[in-house]
Amino acid sequence: MDQDNTKIIPTSCIHNCGGRCLLKAHVKEGILIQLTTDDSPDTDQFPQARACLKGRAQRQRLYDPDRLKYPMKRVGERGEGRFNRISWDEAFDTITGQMQRIKQMYGNEAIHLLYGTGVYGQISQSWITPDMGGALPRFLHMFGGYLGYYNTYSSACFSYSAPYTYGVAEGNSPDDLVNAKLIVLFAENMAETRMGGAGAAYYLKLAKDKGAKIVVVDPRYSDTASALADEWIPIRPTTDNALIDAMAYVMLTETLHDQTFLDTYCLGFDEEHMPPGIPAGHSYRSYLFGLSDDKIVKTPEWAERITGIPRDSIVRLARQIGRTKPACLLQGLGWQRHAYGEQPVRALPVLAAMTGSLGKKGGGPGLRLGGHKVPMGWVPAGTNPVKASISCYMWPEAILRGKEMTAADGVQGAAGLATDIKMIWSYASNILINQHSDCNGTARILQDESKCEFILVHDVVMTPSAKFADILLPDVTHFEREDITTYSSGIGYAIYHQKVVEPMYECKDIYTITSELANRLGFGNQFTEGKTEQDWLRECVKAAQDKDPRFPAFEDFRRQGIYKAAPPEPVIAYEQQIADPVHHPFQTPSGKIEIFSPRLWEKNNAREVPAVPKYISAWEGPDSPLTAKYPLQCIGYHCKQRVHSTFDNIPWMEEAGKQEVWISPGDAEERGIMNGEQVKVFNDRGAMIIAAKVTPRIMPGVAAIPQGAWWSPDSQGIDRRGNINTITKYHPTPLAKGNPQHTNLVQIEKA
Known part of the structure; x- marks a missing residue:
């Protein structure tokens, strides 16, 4: 504690950039006033887990004036973003009522937990795979299961x-x-x-x-x-x-x-x-x-x-x-x-x-x-009673034609699906509209309430995906709860992020929410086992100590905030x-x-799934006949100002990198486009208005837009923020059934 009664509390940055970094929260009178980062000796053996610009901007997310403050229910059309405030009791009653109704009418396979990576942690993880645990899969497994997913949006074809x-x-x-x-x-x-x-x-x-x-x-x-x-x-x-x-x-x-x-x-x-x-x-x-x-x-x-x-x-x-x-x-x-x-x-x-x-x-x-990995325990989730799963990218198809989907469509664990998706649970995810291909097409699917009958979203702000919720819950940031996260790098390390401030407004964390829902559904004691978040985290640390005798005691780990393991040799x-x-x-x-x-x-599809790796001409590649109409290949690159779509609402990040389309000088000259001018990027799927960055840093014939901007269509349906998924195509890859979101042909003209 500093002389002015400021507490310095170890916490973390937990977003899905591919890294995790140590943050130190400076808290005075219950207010987070400053963030610093790892200041331990910076050596080749133990490099600092030093936060980047995004980690240092986390205070802007915590105190964002647009934080979701209380539970709400939709009163307008899906996607309009019109909601009324409700109590937590009404929210819990509505959620449990819808879950029970859908389970009774269609079975648990009709409930789909949407892929998302906005939260990492041994309790609060939002990205769920069978080898992970956490509060949400534990709850859903006890309810009877849900339609799972495999692959990731990031790495489907690779994995x-x-x-x-x-x-x-x-x-x-x-x-x-x-x-x-x-x-x-x-x-x-x-x-x-x-x-x-x-x-x-x-x-x-x-x-x-x-x-x-x-x-x-x-x-x-x-x-x-x-x-x-x-x-x-x-x-x-x-x-x-x-x-x-x-x-x-x-x-x-x-x-x-x-x-x-x-x-x-x-x-x-x-x-x-x-x-x-x-x-x-x-x-x-x-x-x-x-x-x-x-x-x-x-x-x-x-x-x-x-x-x-x-x-x-x-x-x-x-x-x-x-x-x-x-x-x-x-x-x-x-x-x-x-x-x-x-x-x-x-x-x-x-x-x-x-x-x-x-x-x-x-x-x-x-x-x-x-x-190098640091072992860590999880809040145990058990096994999903529903055996069927789909590629994480194909959920819109499972809404429209789930009962028709078979192994040929990438269904795993079963010969096919027994039902269409009727409920989506979206936690810490902007996949529902923003990060999925073809925003306009996806919106049309979600707006039809006869297809997916109930959508539950919880997040910290009103994202484009949150606007499609039927019930919208205000989540906490990681500064308002406790958890542990790990990272594999040249060293392996684990970070304990303490709760540094009390939850703001009426926000609740996922463990509290699932505990209350479990109580109402009759298995609350089985779900919590009478344990608090910290009780579970002590068990996670015990699991780490069992595998690594050097791992510190729980109180020491919590106090120091980070454990780094120096490997004797590279992997x-x-x-x-x-x-x-x-x-x-x-x-x-x-x-x-x-x-x-x-x-x-043996798959007998030599054209699209050859037995040896081959060059296959892409359906919107440089030699496609469609180039006569849309001559530029458009890719969506990961940028320094965001982690996927996280931080797009933080003004500081716009100073680090603007949302603009890169175009080569020759392509710009051909179209009469000057650097900084507003341009229209479009194809048959949609259009956006965005500033042009005329630069030799992009190959001629190619345009590039930073992915993750928040989809913001105007009254004519033209996106005004520059979300690349306005122009991407829903077209699963042939083997992995993954997302091909860099395969796009477009035209660019002065706006």
Whole structure:
């Protein structure tokens, strides 16, 4: 406590940027007056978990004058945002009444917990998967279950596809980057998307300081490229596989590959190492040399026409990768949020295998970075009695035609769905309208009350999604509750975020809400077991101590706020498999790296789900006939001013990065557009008015809009904030059933 009676209380920033950081709340007379961050010694072994601009702006969220203050019920049409204040008793009665009605009429499968990542924590987690716990899934499981989801909006194609190659997706930890001689980043912008002090960009800088060369392949000259890269190679969106194919062709023809590694560890690279029973011409090498069905040799000249990258640049990069040992090839998540996003996820590991650097320090498997983990317990959730689940991206389809959906539509755990979705529970999520494809189309689905009959939303402010609620509950911020969160990085760490102020207005946390609902539904004692939030957190810490004897006692952890675990060595993905393939095979059916996947071959969909990774022309790609009408490819990049849609209502963040569409000087001149002018970005799905940023930092023929802006349609339906989902298409990817929200053709004209 300071001399002026100001308490300094450890807490955290808990949003889904890919990092978690320590915050220190300066509280005087019950008011949060200032936030500082990790000020422990900043060393290579223990870098500070130092908050970025967003973490330092958290006070603006806590004291936002537009905070939701009390429960409300809708009185206008869905989406209008017209509500009346009600009591908590009425809110609880309405929710339990609707849940019981829907359960009785349709069954628990009609209730869907919507994907969302606005809250992290061992009690209050809003992103729910079977290996996690928390208050909300615990409550719903005790009620009889709900229609679950798999995948994430961030990483659907990555998380679904990578296991077809490796069995389990792993990555070297960030602290291994210092061992690389060459680092090539494909659609990876870690310096802007994960800005916290202990993030991966810190280790990328250490690698550069040690002499590593860094190359960034991206349609945008990102902050990572401008701050750390030795070379930027711009590429047309959706064409990355053509680049990879051409580089593999160069490495083969110039004998820059490690054939011994491929022979030892890989299935299907060449015809001599194919599974039995597969006709000739289906290996990856045959595909490269035009011996497969398409009869196209994947030369650099071929790739230049598709990607827009000059032939000489393709050859030079291929030679760098082939000749530099060790080379680390890393993929971000941007390129897999495309029409055929499954393909580059599986293609880059082929290059990694060709280098022979896989399973070694400074190399890697061509996937994403892994990390050192700190074990932590959860509030136990039990098992969902409803076995069926859908891709998190396909909930609008399950509203419209759930009873028709089968395994062919990505239904897992059951042959099909027994009912359409009739209730959506949206907690700490702006997926309901803002972050989902095609805002206009999604709004039309939600406005039909005969389809989804009840929508429950709780959030801290009136987001675009909140406007579609039937019952709207005021949530607390993480400053108004207690929880624990963990993070994997070059070090692993856990943060205890204390409650620093009392809940404002009539706001209630998720544990309080679910406890009260459980009481009304008759299983309150079973749900709480008589435990407070802190009682549960003590059990979480006990679980951590059981797995890590160094983990501090609960009171010490709560007081110090953060526990950092210094790893003795970097994590090297698949190190055991490479060192001893007999006793440690890969977790694939063959025990090898499956460049050719028999499981994908059996799907019998060679056009969209090939057994080896291939370039597939996208349905709104650069060679689509639709370019005659809409000639620009438009992508939505992650920006420094927001975490997805969080912080879009904070004015400070607009100073860090404006909401504007990037357009190249040539494309702007062709349209008579000057920097800073208002322009219209549009296609058949919708239109927006937004300021133009005319810049050579974007590839010609490509436009880029920061994703996450709050959808704000005017009376004509034209979005006035610049939400990219005004123009994105609902079109699940063929294998993962993921979101392709960077696959868009648009036109831009002066407004």
